[in-house]
Amino acid sequence: MIEFKNVTKRYPEGKIALDNLNLKINDGEFVFIMGDSGAGKTTMTKLLLREERVTSGELWVGDVNLAKMRASRIPKYRRRIGVVFQDFRLFKQKTVFENVAFALRVVGGASAAEVKTRVMTMLKVVGLEDKANNFPAQLSGGEQQRVALARAIINNPHTIIADEPTGNLDPKLSMEIMGLLVQMKEYGKTVVVVTHEAELAKMFHQRIVRLKDGRLVGDDIYGGDTL
Amino acid sequence: MRRLSDAFAQAFKGMFRNGLITFVSIFVLISCLLFVGSFALIALNVAYNLEDVTDLNEIEVFLDFDADDETVARVQREILRLGNVSDAIYVSKEDGLDDMTGEFADYGYLFEDISDEENPLSDKFRVLYIDNDKVTTLDYELKQIDGVRKVNSRLDIAATVDSLQNGISVIFVWFTALCTVVCMFVIINTIKLSVYSRRDEITIMRYIGASRTYIAAPFVLEGALIGVVGATAAFFLEKLIYSLLTGFVTAQMNIVKLYTYAEMTPTVLTVFFGISLFTGVVGSLISLGKYVEA
């Protein structure tokens, strides 16, 4: 479970990005985070990744309060969170296989054979098993984002966080990627997806949380085209 | 094991990716080491030769001009009773004059006319002692003996040599510190470049949950490798410089004692690898700075 309890985030320059935010996300739940530019969406993901620290309040992920977690525990913590970015962030000089395997190697402990089977399994989940030996430059944007998703899930995270994962993709590919992210729910993962594409979000009939100027202004399940 | 070899591979790649600046930093490192090393070798040899001056372990004790045989015998007994004394050799004023005549053979005519009655010298003892460090005490004790006119203990020379050696040590420490700072500066900038060219990878590694050690290892190794290469090259260059230098010195003045490079090897290696590994490792950790923060 993820829980923001009276979370305020103020950046050093004095800008308040999140203003006394309260939000609960259950295990295995899928949530879209929406809002205008500057609403504080990316700030939420940065707090969840413990890239930034809350200024005040509590942020619980499972049984850890990120407001109190020691810096030395951050690497271990992040291994259980899968993250996907708008710009994919793949290694250009590594093949698809190596990009995904990298996340396993960083964590260590897997034999070469184990790495191979696990990477190929993940590539199958995202439908890229035949592109294992390609380089990112040889893939479409949607395919690159699927590689990033495979990398995000290879360490079996309990939570997946995606910040504008379809921001660089055309509508058809966007649908595909969102579809895959929603599908992660079926693997029991908690999924938090930041997007500003309202039309796209509505199509998936999931919970949508709305932010405005760092405050919660909406929290509903959208069924189809209502509203 | 896999991780370590990966880190080494990355470190080597880093060295070659920044080819020119790596070369420059190794060059600066070698220059600094040779500077410090040559100074140290010269200083050590100077100290080695200075040791002889103070290491005579001998004090001259002059007796009163009118000392009779009985006084001489008594003084000798008293000297030998002191701690730290191994021997007291009697030199009569006649022997003293002979010695002097021999020492200044070219000016022999000066001494020719001096008859035994006119001998301006006094009887003396050459006191041989054991411990150089307690010479001040001995000097004092000798002066207390009745019948002793003057004690020539070379304390002044010892003090001069001491302050000379201290001066050399201070300069050496300053040189070493200065060189360490210069090398540190160069290595920090070299590794910074390496870190900068891999900043995207570092960002990804951090999000994936790579430990700080995992992220830092290749860069620290890169710094250490620069240090090892620099120190090794400097060691052999120093050997060359030293053999040229000692060859020259031996040809010019053969009374000077010189250490061989083999004798100096442990010192040179310790200083060179100490400085270069320290600057390499600490320098790269400094240049990683905020990149390895969470």
Ligand SMILES: Nc1ncnc2c1ncn2[C@@H]1O[C@H](COP(=O)(O)OP(=O)(O)OP(=O)(O)O)[C@@H](O)[C@H]1O
């Ligand atoms: N590192 C930072 N330092 C200072 N202010 C920041 C920083 N990051 C974000 N902000 C500010 O905090 C506010 C929220 O930013 P945030 O990135 O969370 O917005 P967002 O909802 O993700 O916007 P967008 O849709 O444009 O990505 C903005 O006003 C932004 O200027």
Ligand SMILES: [Mg+2]
């Ligand atoms: Mg954003």
